[in-house]
Amino acid sequence: MANVDRREALERGSATLLCEPPGAAVHPDCPEHLQAARGRYILGVTFGATPDEWFERIPVVPASAAGVVSAGGANRSTSTDVGMGAGVTVVDDPSDLVGLTVAVDRYLDRYEDVTVCFDSVTALLGHVSVERAYKFLNALTERLWRADADAHFHFRPAAHDPRTVQHVTSLFDDRLDAAGVSNPVER
Numbered sequence: 001m002a003n004v005d006r007r008e009a010l011e012r013g014s015a016t017l018l019c020e021p022p023g024a025a026v027h028p029d030c031p032e033h034l035q036a037a038r039g040r041y042i043l044g045v046t047f048g049a050t051p052d053e054w055f056e057r058i059p060v061v062p063a064s065a066a067g068v069v070s071a072g073g074a075n076r077s078t079s080t081d082v083g084m085g086a087g088v089t090v091v092d093d094p095s096d097l098v099g100l101t102v103a104v105d106r107y108l109d110r111y112e113d114v115t116v117c118f119d120s121v122t123a124l125l126g127h128v129s130v131e132r133a134y135k136f137l138n139a140l141t142e143r144l145w146r147a148d149a150d151a152h153f154h155f156r157p158a159a160h161d162p163r164t165v166q167h168v169t170s171l172f173d174d175r176l177d178a179a180g181v182s183n184p185v186e187r
Helices: 030-035 051-058 097-110 123-125 130-146 162-170
Strands: 014-019 041-047 066-071 087-091 114-119 151-155 174-177 182-185
Touching: 014 130, 030 097, 030 114, 030 151, 041 051, 041 123, 051 066, 066 097, 087 097, 087 162, 087 174, 097 114, 097 130, 123 130, 123 162, 130 162
Parallel strands: 014 151, 014 174, 041 066, 041 114, 066 087, 114 151
Antiparallel strands: 174 182
């Protein structure tokens, strides 16, 4: 695999897997990618975190230009009012992949220029089987590609067996690790 420029890997219309080491709060390329998306609508898809928690983790995102799909985390929030203009969609059951798909589709249909931060594939795999996650992520990355949205997906490879890592990685255009290595995914 040849190295590619990190910024190139996060270009418009791509789906990039951000591989995080154990214990990392946020992959270093996430805030940079979202900050570079100024002028675009930011959509955060989060599992277990409230919208407030997502905005606290990713402070470069202005709430007025963002929306959050919260799967299984909104009920723990003390406030779901994350700012004027922010859209919040709650999917109570994080294993409800149809509900997640519908929620994401609403944002993609409403806004033309969208950048997605999916946090995280590892959390998703805590709620559904590898097979269900694979089908969901395959359909989602296809939908994002058709919408010309760019997206990155957080993933902790150390939390999964090699077969799962291979399955997940095969869905993405590029894989970036936190140590500075950027590689296009071979299919």
